[in-house]
Structures are given as C-alpha cells and as structure tokens.
Amino acid sequence: MGETYESEREVPGADAAALSEQIREFIADWSGNRAFLMTRRRDGREIMRPVGSFLEGWTANTITQDLHLKTGHVRRDPIVGYLWVEVDGERYGRLDFPRNVWMQGVAELVEDPTEVAAFFERRASATGRGDAHPQDEGYRRILIRTRPQYVRAEGFYPGEPMRAVILREFPELAAAR
Amino acid sequence: MTSMPQRVWDGEKAVDADAGERLRDEIHDFISRYHAGTLSFLMTTRKNGTPVMRPVSTFVEGWTIQTISQDHQVKVRHVRNNPTVGYLFIDAEGPPYMPLGYTKNVWVAGRAEVIDDQDAIADFFRRREAQTGQGDAHPHDATYTRLLFRTTPTYLRAEGFAEHARPVILTSFD
Numbered sequence: 001m002g003e004t005y006e007s008e009r010e011v012p013g014a015d016a017a018a019l020s021e022q023i024r025e026f027i028a029d030w031s032g033n034r035a036f037l038m039t040r041r042r043d044g045r046e047i048m049r050p051v052g053s054f055l056e057g058w059t060a061n062t063i064t065q066d067l068h069l070k071t072g073h074v075r076r077d078p079i080v081g082y083l084w085v086e087v088d089g090e091r092y093g094r095l096d097f098p099r100n101v102w103m104q105g106v107a108e109l110v111e112d113p114t115e116v117a118a119f120f121e122r123r124a125s126a127t128g129r130g131d132a133h134p135q136d137e138g139y140r141r142i143l144i145r146t147r148p149q150y151v152r153a154e155g156f157y158p159g160e161p162m163r164a165v166i167l168r169e170f171p172e173l174a175a176a177r
Numbered sequence: 178m179t180s181m182p183q184r185v186w187d188g189e190k191a192v193d194a195d196a197g198e199r200l201r202d203e204i205h206d207f208i209s210r211y212h213a214g215t216l217s218f219l220m221t222t223r224k225n226g227t228p229v230m231r232p233v234s235t236f237v238e239g240w241t242i243q244t245i246s247q248d249h250q251v252k253v254r255h256v257r258n259n260p261t262v263g264y265l266f267i268d269a270e271g272p273p274y275m276p277l278g279y280t281k282n283v284w285v286a287g288r289a290e291v292i293d294d295q296d297a298i299a300d301f302f303r304r305r306e307a308q309t310g311q312g313d314a315h316p317h318d319a320t321y322t323r324l325l326f327r328t329t330p331t332y333l334r335a336e337g338f339a340e341h342a343r344p345v346i347l348t349s350f351d
Contacts (some may be wrong), residue, residue, distance in 0.1 A: 004319040005313045005320065047286065048263065048334075049336065050336060081227075094314060095232065095234055102230040152230075164231065
C-alpha cells in the first residue's frame with residue numbers, strides 16, 4: 001500500500017501494549033483532558049455529551065443523576081463509549097488534532113447511596129473533588145462504572161502520531177475476574 | 178464562565194424548541210468552520226455492534242456533513258454494514274461555559290451514504306478547494322480509492338450555546 005495507508009495503519013500489538021500505561025495515565029488525568037460519554041437511546045441511536053470522568057485502574061467512573069436521560073439509556077443498554085480529548089496539548093498530524101482516546105466498554109449503574117458516598121470520598125481524596133453539588137438535595141446521585149473492551153488512541157505513537165494504538169486486552173481486568 | 182443555578186437540574190435541562198431555533202444558525206456556523214478551531218470525530222459501528230470513534234476531517238454543505246475516506250479503511254466497511262453514524266464537534270480554543278472547562282460541543286447523529294463515483298468525488302474536492310483551499314490531501318498517492326461519506330443529520334445536541342450547561346436539541350434539518 002501507499003504512503004497514506006502506511007501513515008495511518010494500526011501500530012503492532014507489542015508497541016500498543018508498551019504504550020498502554022501511558023494511555024491509561026492520559027485518560028486518568030482529569031485536569032488535562034475533556035471527556036464525552038456516548039450512550040444509546042431507546043431507538044438504538046447513539047448520543048454523546050460532556051461528562052466528568054474519574055479513572056480507577058481501567059475503570060471509568062461518571063456521576064449522573066436519576067433525572068438524566070443517560071441513566072435510562074445505560075439501564076436499558078450497557079454498551080457505552082468515552083472520548084477523551086487533550087486540553088492545551090501539542091497538536092499532531094495533518095489536521096492539527098490534540099491527542100485523543102476512544103474507549104468502548106460495558107457500564108453498570110451503582111445506585112446504593114453508601115457505595116456512591118464511598119466513591120465521592122475516594123475521588124475527593126485523589127482529586128479534591130467530592131460531590132460537586134453538595135447543597136442540592138433535589139436529585140439522587142448514581143454512579144456509572146465502565147469497564148473497557150476496546151480502546152483506540154491517536155497521537156501516542158512516537159514519530160507516527162496518526163497511526164492508531166488499539167488495545168483489546170486489559171490484564172488488570174482479566175486478573176480481577 | 179457562568180455560575181450554576183441553585184438547583185443543578187435547572188442548569189442542565191434542554192432549552193425549549195423556540196429558544197433552540199434562535200440558536201440554529203449559530204450552531205450551523207460552528208460545525209461549518211472547517212477546522213478553524215474546531216475538532217471533529219466520527220462514530221461508526223463495528224460488525225459486533227459496538228461503536229468506535231476517531232478524528233476525521235469534515236466539510237459541511239447545508240446540513241450535509243462530508244468526510245473523505247479510503248477503500249482500505251475499516252470505517253468504510255462499518256458504514257456499508259450500518260449507515261447510522263455520529264459526529265462530535267468540539268471547540269478547540271473557545272472559552273469554557275462551565276466549571277469543568279468544557280467548550281462548545283455539538284453531537285450530530287445521522288445516516289451516511291458512501292459515494293463511490295469518482296466524478297462526484299473529484300467535484301467534491303473542487304468545491305472544498307474553492308471554499309477552504311484544501312483539495313485532495315494526498316494528490317500524489319494513487320494506491321487507494323477515494324470514497325466520500327455524506328451524512329444527513331437526524332438529531333443534534335449542542336452544549337455551550339444556551340445558558341449554563343443547557344443543551345439545544347434540533348431534530349429537523351430542511
């Protein structure tokens with residue numbers, strides 16, 4: 001194939017595995033990126049919106065509210081996706097993109113208030129951010145916990161940043177099963 | 178940056194249809210900027226039914242969102258198998274509208290068709306070049322076939338255009 005193909009094809013699996021921890025640290029750096037969550041509506045069409053995300057290992061956590069449509073979406077269909085886009089980073093490639101990571105995973109809803117409170121405590125100790133709206137009693141907090149099945153990262157491969165790094169194995173999750 | 182109202186929900190529920198209509202042109206202008214400070218990502222669906230997203234170039238005419246692809250790319254197979262696609266547009270440099278630092282963003286769900294006709298694609302490159310200066314990005318590489326995705330929106334969600342974090346929803350695109 002030609003130079004266009006070569007500049008964009010997936011990197012070898014061993015190279016992807018070697019970049020895995022760097023990619024995980026990138027998506028875990030909540031102040032250095034913006035996160036968007038994709039869920040599916042009742043009719044099967046996807047929808048995406050900005051969210052906060054907090055990583056624990058490879059598990060992505062997002063707080064939602066019982067009032068939010070995305071809570072119903074995840075309850076009906078646990079397939080979700082996250083996109084993380086770097087803020088203020090260097091740009092790469094022909095289109096001047098900042099580094100970006102897509103994660104497709106399976107989500108569960110954690111509704112037990114004790115577990116949700118424990119999550120806020122863990123997040124507050126790690127980031128200084130606990131419950132973002134402690135004075136509002138008008139809604140119930142629910143935690144969306146997502147475990148990845150597929151990760152695609154761009155901007156990470158040294159010298160050839162347009163080539164996608166694909167991760168399909170997450171050893172830490174395999175060990176936990 | 179604006180402060181949030183006392184009740185979280187009041188700052189997050191969708192604006193009514195009339196308020197949304199008043200923002201329609203501004204949202205259209207935003208997604209039509211052709212990478213002048215805008216980032217765009219395309220979602221397609223893999224054979225196993227799960228979604229995947231990657232950065233792409235977009236050129237918008239009317240409400241039709243267009244992306245050039247190549248015959249060897251997996252996203253072409255995805256769209257031929259399942260024409261439901263989505264685009265996310267993000268303001269790369271604008272001011273944040275909420276405390277987490279988010280800038281304007283627009284999600285567009287739609288149906289894509291794959292254009293194979295090389296005359297139509299050459300014509301697309303001419304139109305894009307006339308408007309943006311960017312024709313075929315790889316004019317010297319003859320090793321692949323150019324293909325064009327043309328997506329007609331069915332649903333749009335925009336944040337950062339109305340007050341607080343309230344989304345604008347549009348569902349008609351005439």
